[in-house]
Amino acid sequence: MKHENHTQEELFWRIRLFDALSYPSVMISLDKTVVGANKKFYDVYNLTPEDILGKKCFHSFLYKDTPCNSDACPISRVITNKEGHSYTLKHQYKWEERVFSPIFDDKGDVAFVLSSIRDITRTKSLENQLIGVKEFITRVIYASASAIVAADRSGKIELMNSEAKELFGAYNGGEGTITRTEQLYPPGKAKEIMRMLRDEKIGGRGKLIIPRTTIVNAKGEEIEVEMSAAIIYDEHGNESATMAIYNDLKDKIKVEKELKMTQKQLAQSEKMASLGQLAAGVAHEINNPLTGVLFYASMLLERSDLDADAKEDLNYIVEDANRCKNIVKSLLVYSRSTDSNKRIIQINEIVEQSLKLIRDQKKFRNIQVRRYLSEEMMLINADTNKLNQVIINLVINAADAMHGTGKITLHTYKDKPHKKVFLEVKDTGEGIPRENLSKIFDPFFTTKEVGKSTGLGLSIVYGIIEEHGGRISVKETGTKGTTFIIEFPLYLPTEDGPHFCGPSVMQ
Ligand SMILES: Nc1ncnc2c1ncn2[C@@H]1O[C@H](COP(=O)(O)OP(=O)(O)OP(=O)(O)O)[C@@H](O)[C@H]1O
Ligand SMILES: [Mg+2]
Known part of the structure; x- marks a missing residue:
């Protein structure tokens, strides 16, 4: 019961x-x-x-x-x-x-x-929303102009957007494919980044921004980037993944470099302008008394009652006074106090002319001079005599730097879209020490024997190039030699008359 x-x-x-x-x-x-x-x-x-x-x-x-x-x-x-x-x-x-x-x-x-x-309508709609959000995030990641990489806790890469694949050169299945975060950096750097990410004092917990750092691509090449990284935490606050966003600094560095160059050029031309004024002033002041010295010394030399000793001393006076006169002349060229006689001319013609002028000098006996002159039409508005002086100065400097033996290469070419003509003078000489680079265009700067060189060569060159609306700089220098590069505005004849391009318009 x-x-x-x-x-x-x-x-x-x-x-x-x-x-x-x-x-x-x-x-x-x-x-x-x-x-x-x-x-x-x-x-x-x-x-x-x-x-x-x-x-x-x-x-x-x-x-x-x-x-x-x-x-x-x-x-x-x-x-x-x-x-x-x-x-x-x-x-x-x-x-x-x-x-x-x-x-x-x-x-x-x-x-x-x-x-x-x-x-299960509600669950399904949440699931669909989640899929939608996930797809949206994926699309955002893949559409980003920055390189994005995400990795799991162990450092295994789970996601690389197309920009990242391009930056790191890690194409799926390709040789040298990157699979782990350590491969993205120089040795030891991945660990260092994790240490900084975990350090609350640097950028906050799990966050890090490095304005400039180095990464390594699949070929082992180092690339400068701006980077921001983060640790992704799960709902319990445990580290579940890491992610980093990279921006290649190549273009930024290029712009910075160009800006620096322009600033340098600007500082140099300001310096040259004030030195030029000074030089012109000194040259004019010295010119008159010097003419007097030369005149009276030459008059004295004419006298028949002079003994041999006095005659020898007077000859020294005339010789040294002539040397001073040449310096004064150079200073006047440098300070642009001499007249210009410009005409439209093919740059190659000036190069050939200048080389003819030095061809027979003893200095060049054991030096090979090579020309790579573009056959294109490269017209410039130039004072031929002054540009001859530029080329001769550069070529003599090159020969000096090679101590008599080596190779000098002259290369002309143009950049039509930017309306520029280039002349490069390259030598296989000893190079210019870094500490001298900022001084070589200064008047009277020389590393050569005092009394033989005045150190006016490059300052004159600088003055002449500026006068032509151009620019001169050292393209590269090292133990293998030096290359000077000169840039001129390209002259473009147009249907409605002559037309000058470049930084300044010259008459
Ligand atoms: N091609 C070069 N290679 C190495 N050093 C160079 C070169 N050109 C110039 N220099 C350096 O720059 C300095 C200045 O050159 P610059 O032509 O103004 O004067 P200089 O040659 O010494 O004297 P000057 O030209 O008046 O005879 C040189 O003394 C040399 O140290
Ligand atoms: Mg010189």
Whole structure:
């Protein structure tokens, strides 16, 4: 009696439990007959027991007269496999998950199949939103103009956008493909970055911005970049990944370099301008007394009553006074106090002329002079005599730097889009020490024997090039030699008359 009470009580609870399920559920027998449904089912589908109990499931739910193909029937599947099975279904705006669970008898065979219907519309819409957000983030990452790399906790690279692949030269499956963060930096640097990222005092916890640092590409070449890195934490605050954004500084460095060069040139031309004024002043002041000295010394030399000693001394006076006169002349050229006689001329012609003038000098006996003169039309508006002086000065300096033996190369070419003509003078000499580079264009700067050289050569060259609206600089120098580069404005004849291009227009 007691046992029966318990059984009844349990049965009572089981029914209550079935009704308490929050999902609409139906119990189906092995022959596909609906044998029960819970309260939720009747409520949701607005049905009564008479509508469905004792009827076949395919009849009640699919409005069919015959059972479904057994392969497609989830109930058959649960009965055969003795395990649960589920699938999702999309109605117009709703998503449902249908869960079929076996109910076993005492012998362990499937006696019934419980079918529950779960509304998963909200979960599905969140899932779709998440997929949408993920796709959006992926698109943002791949559209970024910066290189982006993300790695897992162990340093294994999980993501590299196309910019990063280009920057690091890591094409999928290609030789030298980068797979780990350590490969992105010079040895030891990846660890150092992680240390800085974890240091709260540097950029805050898990964040780091390095305005200029070096990375290494797949070929082992070092590249200067601006970098910002971050540690990605999970919801518990544990490190789960790292990411870094890189911007190649190549273009920025180039612009900075150009700016520096322009500033240097500007400082140099300001210096030269004030020195030029000074030089012109001194030259004019000295010129008159010097003319007097030379005149009176020459007059004295004419006298017949001079003894040999006095004559020798007077000759020294005339010789040294002439030397001074030459210096004064050079100073006047440098300070641009001499007249200009410009005409439109092909630069190669001036180069040839200048070389003819030095051809027979002893200095060049063991020196090979090579010409790479572009055959293009490269017209400039120039004072031929002054440019001869420029080329001769540069070539003599080159010969001096090679101590008599070596190779001098003269190269002309043009950059039509930028309307410029270039002349390079290259030697295989000893090079210019770094500390002298800022002084070589200064008047009277020389490293050569005092008394033989005045140190006016390059300052005159500088003055002349400026007068032509051009620029001169040392392109490169080292133990293998030196290359000076001169840039002139290209003269372009136009249909509506002559037209000058470049930094200044000259007459
Ligand atoms: N091609 C070169 N290679 C190495 N050093 C050079 C070269 N050209 C110039 N220099 C250096 O620059 C200095 C200045 O040159 P600059 O032509 O003005 O004077 P200089 O040759 O010494 O004297 P000057 O030209 O008056 O006879 C030289 O003394 C030399 O140290
Ligand atoms: Mg010189």
